Amino acid sequence: MLPKPLQQLQKFFEKFPGIGPRQASRFVFFLSKQPKEYIESFIQSLQSMSTEVKLCSNCNLPGLKKNNLCTICSDSRRDKKTIYVVEKEGDALNLEKTNIHNGVYFVLGKNISPVEKTQSAKEQVKNLVKKLKRETNPEVILALNNTREGNFTAMYIKEMFKENELNNVTLTSLGRGLSTGSELEYADEETLRNALKNRH
Numbered sequence: 153m154l155p156k157p158l159q160q161l162q163k164f165f166e167k168f169p170g171i172g173p174r175q176a177s178r179f180v181f182f183l184s185k186q187p188k189e190y191i192e193s194f195i196q197s198l199q200s201m202s203t204e205v206k207l208c209s210n211c212n213l214p215g216l217k218k219n220n221l222c223t224i225c226s227d228s229r230r231d232k233k234t235i236y237v238v239e240k241e242g243d244a245l246n247l248e249k250t251n252i253h254n255g256v257y258f259v260l261g262k263n264i265s266p267v268e269k270t271q272s273a274k275e276q277v278k279n280l281v282k283k284l285k286r287e288t289n290p291e292v293i294l295a296l297n298n299t300r301e302g303n304f305t306a307m308y309i310k311e312m313f314k315e316n317e318l319n320n321v322t323l324t325s326l327g328r329g330l331s332t333g334s335e336l337e338y339a340d341e342e343t344l345r346n347a348l349k350n351r352h
């Protein structure tokens with residue numbers, strides 16, 4: 153039913169996380185009704201994202217290409233030795249909102265699964281290990297989802313730290329505040345505060 157340009161556009165939206173065909177078509181209808189200026193500035197935003205933004209070389213959060221680091225890592229007030237390991241950017245964003253810590257992040261991009269292919273996340277753990285070897289007495293807080301995959305990832309990281317004899321690292325995990333099956337991205341502030349306070 154949709155003309156070809158809209159079908160093509162819909163395919164892009166269907167690839168977005170959490171977006172199915174029905175929502176994708178809603179986006180397409182919305183865009184098709186917007187004035188030319190809106191579409192032009194939308195295109196421009198996409199273009200500047202593509203030319204100006206790049207993943208931070210320190211933590212994998214998006215940052216400005218010209219700085220090489222994200223705003224958090226380039227902030228001198230941040231404690232670079234306290235590193236919160238998270239699965240995805242949204243988890244870091246949610247922790248940022250609590251405003252209760254002064255550390256930096258390390259984004260794995262994906263949880264490590266015992267059954268799925270998660271090579272890129274394993275690569276990231278390797279990068280984390282390399283990074284930690286260069287630090288003196290860093291603290292790593294595993295801020296992962298309290299789900300099967302999150303727990304498996306935590307186990308994998310602990311094993312890798314042991315294997316690489318990272319004895320200089322203080323390693324803790326978020327505490328009880330997070331109930332089983334809960335996802336960090338959706339946890340409220342109070343829950344996150346408790347989880348951070350009770351890290352073990």
Ligand SMILES: [Zn+2]
Nearest residue numbers: 208211222225
């Ligand atoms: Zn960064």
